[in-house]
Amino acid sequence: MEAQEYIESGILELYVYGLLTETENLEIAEMAKKNPEVEQEILEIERAIIALSSSFSPFHSVANFEKIKARLELKHGKVVDMKPASNWSQYVGWAAAVLMLLGLGYQTLELTKTKEAIATVGNEKNKIQREFAYLDQQNKETEKNLTIVRDIKNTGVTLGGQTVSPTSFAKVYWNKDTKTTYIDAAGLPKPTKGMVYQVWSLKLSPVLTPTSIGLLDNFEENDQKIFAVDQTDSAEAFGITLEPAGGSATPTWNNYIL
Incomplete structure (x- = not known):
């Protein structure tokens, strides 16, 4: 080449x-x-x-x-x-x-x-x-x-289910000195739509006298189901009813859960 x-x-x-x-x-x-x-x-x-x-x-x-x-x-x-x-x-x-x-x-x-x-x-x-x-x-x-x-200063009050919901239960933690009150609602079922749980402090004598101390609002969002309610000056018992959203002035007795 x-x-x-x-x-x-x-x-x-x-x-x-x-x-x-x-x-x-x-x-x-x-x-x-x-x-x-x-x-x-x-x-x-x-x-x-x-x-x-x-x-x-x-x-x-x-x-x-x-x-x-x-x-x-x-x-x-x-x-x-x-x-x-x-x-x-x-x-x-x-x-x-x-x-x-x-x-x-x-x-x-x-x-x-x-x-x-x-x-x-x-x-x-x-x-x-x-x-x-x-x-x-x-x-x-x-x-x-x-x-x-x-807290040993808190008095624990266990609430058992009533006829309308016999398997339900809850517990109240009440400090008589500070008047603070908490509700452990882990044993309550999810409230029906348009309804809310309402908590009452009760005086039993001379006649049964209920006083509303708060609602368990945002029930589903509260993962641990511990709710703070209003301070309670004196109470002989506690109760929880299922009420229309916003609460009621007096308990609806046929919806008495605890």
Whole structure:
């Protein structure tokens, strides 16, 4: 094969990239020694690759880049940008364009993945913070309720179910000194729609006298079913009835739960 045929065949580019067999490499090396045009073309290809790799180094083999650069500097001193041969310039231009598009596409994909990962981490963090806040609130409520139950100054009054709801039960915690009153309504069923539990303090003599001391509002939202009601100055007993929403002035006796 003649020198010009080597130059136009594209085999010199493969030689520079190290893609030929050992036999082919030896053949090209011998041809370059004998023919200055082939040697010059190889140098021009190497210079073009150096220029291209300098602009698109993230996409070019670091080993090839350093190898070619060292080879050029060894032969010719510091490598500077050179105009490639005319038949190589078009190839370089298309290669640069393709590499640029690939690079931009890759970077866009990685940026999208990063944003998605950040968004996922942010959502998980917010979820954990919400769960922690909820658990912290529940813990505080539990501690408060345990304090009520364990307070030896609180008188515990157990209320058993009446005919209308014989399996129901509740407990009243009444502090006679501070007058504070709490109802443990864990044994009460969910009230029917439009109805609410109403708590009464009762005086039994000389006649039965009920006094409303509060409603068990937001029954479903109260997970632990411990309710604070109005202070009670004096009581001989307690009762709970099921009343229309908003409560009643007097108990509905046929709805007497406890």
